[in-house]
Amino acid sequence: MIEHQHWHPAALSADVAQTPVAARLLDTDLALWRDDTGAVHAWADRCPHRGARLSLGRVRDGQLECPYHGWRFGPSGHCEHVPALPAFAPPAGHCAQTHAAREAHGLVWVRLDAQAEGGPALPAFAAEGDARLRKLNCGPYDVAASAPRIVENFLDMAHFGFVHEGWLGARDAAAIESYAVQPTPTGLLATGCKAWQPQSNLHSTAPAQVEYTYEVTAPYAAVLTKVPDAASVAIDGWRESIALYICPVTPESSRVWFRLAVADFDTPDEKLRAFQHTIFTQDQPVLESQLPKRLPLDLHAELHTAADRASSAYRRHLRMAGITFGVC
Numbered sequence: 107m108i109e110h111q112h113w114h115p116a117a118l119s120a121d122v123a124q125t126p127v128a129a130r131l132l133d134t135d136l137a138l139w140r141d142d143t144g145a146v147h148a149w150a151d152r153c154p155h156r157g158a159r160l161s162l163g164r165v166r167d168g169q170l171e172c173p174y175h176g177w178r179f180g181p182s183g184h185c186e187h188v189p190a191l192p193a194f195a196p197p198a199g200h201c202a203q204t205h206a207a208r209e210a211h212g213l214v215w216v217r218l219d220a221q222a223e224g225g226p227a228l229p230a231f232a233a234e235g236d237a238r239l240r241k242l243n244c245g246p247y248d249v250a251a252s253a254p255r256i257v258e259n260f261l262d263m264a265h266f267g268f269v270h271e272g273w274l275g276a277r278d279a280a281a282i283e284s285y286a287v288q289p290t291p292t293g294l295l296a297t298g299c300k301a302w303q304p305q306s307n308l309h310s311t312a313p314a315q316v317e318y319t320y321e322v323t324a325p326y327a328a329v330l331t332k333v334p335d336a337a338s339v340a341i342d343g344w345r346e347s348i349a350l351y352i353c354p355v356t357p358e359s360s361r362v363w364f365r366l367a368v369a370d371f372d373t374p375d376e377k378l379r380a381f382q383h384t385i386f387t388q389d390q391p392v393l394e395s396q397l398p399k400r401l402p403l404d405l406h407a408e409l410h411t412a413a414d415r416a417s418s419a420y421r422r423h424l425r426m427a428g429i430t431f432g433v434c
């Protein structure tokens with residue numbers, strides 16, 4: 107599966123601390139853990155001895171100890187110690203199955219195909235390096251929807267007036283002006299997307315015309331940037347970028363995080379998260395209702411209008427990229 111060559115988020119960095127954490131990515135069970143140097147590891151959640159879950163074990167002296175017979179595995183995956191045979195030196199083949207793991211955007215990223223050097227890069231987020239924007243994560247949300255359906259919802263402005271009425275839209279101002287979409291190596295870029303929003307962000311003081319840019323940065327990741335009329339916001343120079351990061355857990359269920367980047371260093375984290383939480387929990391029941399749960403890549407399977415240009419381009423991209431997980 108080509109998806110195995112991509113980096114996917116599997117957990118919040120902060121949640122992988124002293125004890126191993128279980129995660130599931132692309133129908134694969136993982137044990138995530140951190141060694142003494144602080145480096146994070148993503149292994150198959152199965153001990154090569156008798157198949158116990160390594161995520162139930164613990165970290166001792168920088169090694170992962172299996173919960174069953176206490177075999178200890180070093181950061182490379184090699185078994186260093188078998189307590190039942192203290193004098194035994196395990197051969198090179200006594201190894202846990204390892205995957206590639208990295209940290210970025212406040213998350214642990216995993217590439218199941220550990221050999222795929224030179225494969226797709228981690229999804230870019232330009233706001234990450236912008237010191238004028240404060241970053242924080244929101245989630246996880248466990249959603250009974252496929253990852254590609256969630257990406258499409260994120261790219262979609264035509265639902266604002268209905269799903270987010272009174273917040274990101276109004277049913278009487280639901281018309282979508284024409285916007286531009288161009289394919290990119292990672293997906294697409296949509297520009298000039300405009301919406302009239304009653305409460306476009308936490309600091310809105312008045313309804314505003316808001317201009318959006320959307321970028322698909324990986325099969326299951328996207329970024330939006332929104333800039334409202336300056337007069338409608340209580341903070342000077344307000345702008346925000348939001349990255350959507352999805353862990354495709356199974357073809358029909360997902361774990362979702364948002365990385366918020368906002369020109370606001372004063373508001374407490376919880377208040378910033380609460381706005382995003384309100385918006386996403388409006389989306390969630392509709393997302394979970396969509397059938398088929400897997401995104402149809404046959405362009406004739408559902409109906410499209412010019413307002414759906416971004417989602418149509420996304421489907422084309424997935425088809426051309428050979429994505430099979432979460433689509434039909």
Ligand code: FES
Nearest residue numbers: 153155156172175
């Ligand atoms: Fe892991 Fe035996 S099953 S040590």
Ligand code: CO
Nearest residue numbers: 259269270389
């Ligand atoms: Co929405």
